[in-house]
Amino acid sequence: MIFWVLCTVCAGIGLLIFSLQFGWWRASVSQVHARVLMYHMINYPKKKAKFNKLRVSPRSFQKQVRYLKDKGYQFIFMSELAESEENCVALTFDDGYRDNLVHADKILEEVGGKATLYLVCDRHGRDWSVTKKAKHNSGELREEEKLSDNDVKTMLSNGRWELGAHTVTHAYLPSIDRAELYREITRSKEILEKTFDVNVKSFAYPFGIYSDRDVQAVRDAGFETACTTKEGISERGTRDPLELSRVKVRGGESMLSFRLRLRTGRRK
Ligand SMILES: [Zn+2]
Numbered sequence: 001m002i003f004w005v006l007c008t009v010c011a012g013i014g015l016l017i018f019s020l021q022f023g024w025w026r027a028s029v030s031q032v033h034a035r036v037l038m039y040h041m042i043n044y045p046k047k048k049a050k051f052n053k054l055r056v057s058p059r060s061f062q063k064q065v066r067y068l069k070d071k072g073y074q075f076i077f078m079s080e081l082a083e084s085e086e087n088c089v090a091l092t093f094d095d096g097y098r099d100n101l102v103h104a105d106k107i108l109e110e111v112g113g114k115a116t117l118y119l120v121c122d123r124h125g126r127d128w129s130v131t132k133k134a135k136h137n138s139g140e141l142r143e144e145e146k147l148s149d150n151d152v153k154t155m156l157s158n159g160r161w162e163l164g165a166h167t168v169t170h171a172y173l174p175s176i177d178r179a180e181l182y183r184e185i186t187r188s189k190e191i192l193e194k195t196f197d198v199n200v201k202s203f204a205y206p207f208g209i210y211s212d213r214d215v216q217a218v219r220d221a222g223f224e225t226a227c228t229t230k231e232g233i234s235e236r237g238t239r240d241p242l243e244l245s246r247v248k249v250r251g252g253e254s255m256l257s258f259r260l261r262l263r264t265g266r267r268k
Contacts, residue, residue, distance in 0.1 A: 026264040029233045034081055034088040035073075035262060036227060036234070038246040039115075041097045041144065042104040045251055051129070051140055055251040058103040064249065064258055065091075065111045075113040077162035078202040078225050082241070091115035092227060092246065094166060094204055096123050098145040101155055108160050118166035118204035118227070119152060121191045128170035128206065149195060156196055164202035165189050165223070171206055173214045181214065186221040201225065203242075215242050233265035 040054035042061045049055075056064075068075070073089040081090060091108075093100050096119040108115060120128070127142035147155075155161040165188040167173075173181065185203070192200045201224045205214065208229025218226045225241045232245035239245075247261050261267060 026266070028263045029235070029265050031087045033233050033235045033239075034076065034084040034090060035265070036078075036081070036090045036092060036244055036246045038227070038229065038248045039091065039093045039104070040095055041099050041251075042107070043097070043099040046140075049140055050138055052252065053250045056249055056253075057251065058107065060251075060253070060255075061104060062107045062110070063255055065107055065113050067255065067259065068262075069111040069113070075108075075111075075115070077114060078116040078164060078227070079162060079199075081225055081244075092118060092164070092204065094118045095128075095170065096120055096147045096152070096166075098147050098151060101147060101151045105155060105158070105160060109158075114160045114162070116162045116164050116202060117152070117155065118164040118202075119147070119192060120166045120170045120206075121168045121188050121195075123147075123170070126170065152196060156198060162202075163192055163196060163198055163200055164204060164227075165192055165200050166204050167206050173206065173210055178213075181217050182221075185214075185217045189221050189223070202227070205229070218242055231266050 039056055041056070042058055043055045044057055045052040045055050068089055073087050076084050076088045076090050078090050078092065091113065093104065093115055096117065100117060104115070123146045125142060127139055129141050152163070156163065167184040168188045168191065169184065171180070171184045176184065189200045192198070203218050203223040203226040205226065205228055210228065215226070219242060223242070225244060227244045227246055229248065230245040231248055233247065234245045245265065247265055249258065
């Protein structure tokens with residue numbers, strides 16, 4: 001008798017933990033609304049690293065994009081979001097890590113996928129994690145290899161990548177004044193367009209932190225879409241194109257978690 005009570009309690013606790021982790025009871029967001037997925041690095045986790053959540057392994061990424069393809073998702077660039085039809089997914093990569101070319105690009109080629117790269121202009125030798133929190137002084141992101149301009153040109157020429165802006169220095173927007181804000185946002189667009197001879201119409205807020213002032217600056221600079229790090233699926237019709245939510249894909253996440261969040265947009 002006690003045995004069965006214990007079994008029931010354990011099963012109940014297990015179900016509760018599972019439910020809290022995956023939020024399976026949430027209603028699916030209709031496929032009319034495109035999914036915007038957020039990635040940073042496609043690389044193997046490093047021992048004792050602080051930012052392994054930003055490293056999705058190549059094998060996991062391959063499984064994820066194969067799943068998207070098998071489910072009939074159409075891969076779109078951020079510039080195609082406004083006209084997107086049912087069952088669309090926009091993959092986005094923030095910052096400009098070199099593994100986006102070394103690993104992600106090959107895997108995208110396999111499935112006929114494409115993605116938008118939010119590239120920091122002045123990205124070499126910088127540790128932007130310090131900009132936000134001084135205690136993040138491990139230098140981990142500074143040491144991580146970034147894409148060279150030539151790498152980016154290679155990616156753009158193969159048709160699988162579109163460029164978006166992510167400020168000049170990966171600025172922490174709340175800490176800078178108005179003049180600096182315009183420099184970071186407007187200049188980032190100009191620099192990328194001049195360097196790579198492309199139109200840059202999309203922006204991603206560094207750290208996902210921004211205010212109304214920053215949204216206005218992004219609008220004034222002429223961007224058509226802007227991504228936040230707010231978790232979710234922005235719905236067509238009600239969404240603000242300059243404050244788009246994204247489904248965050250984390251390193252070490254299971255396929256079950258990926259599939260459920262693709263459905264609901266959120267972890268919790
Ligand atoms: Zn970033």
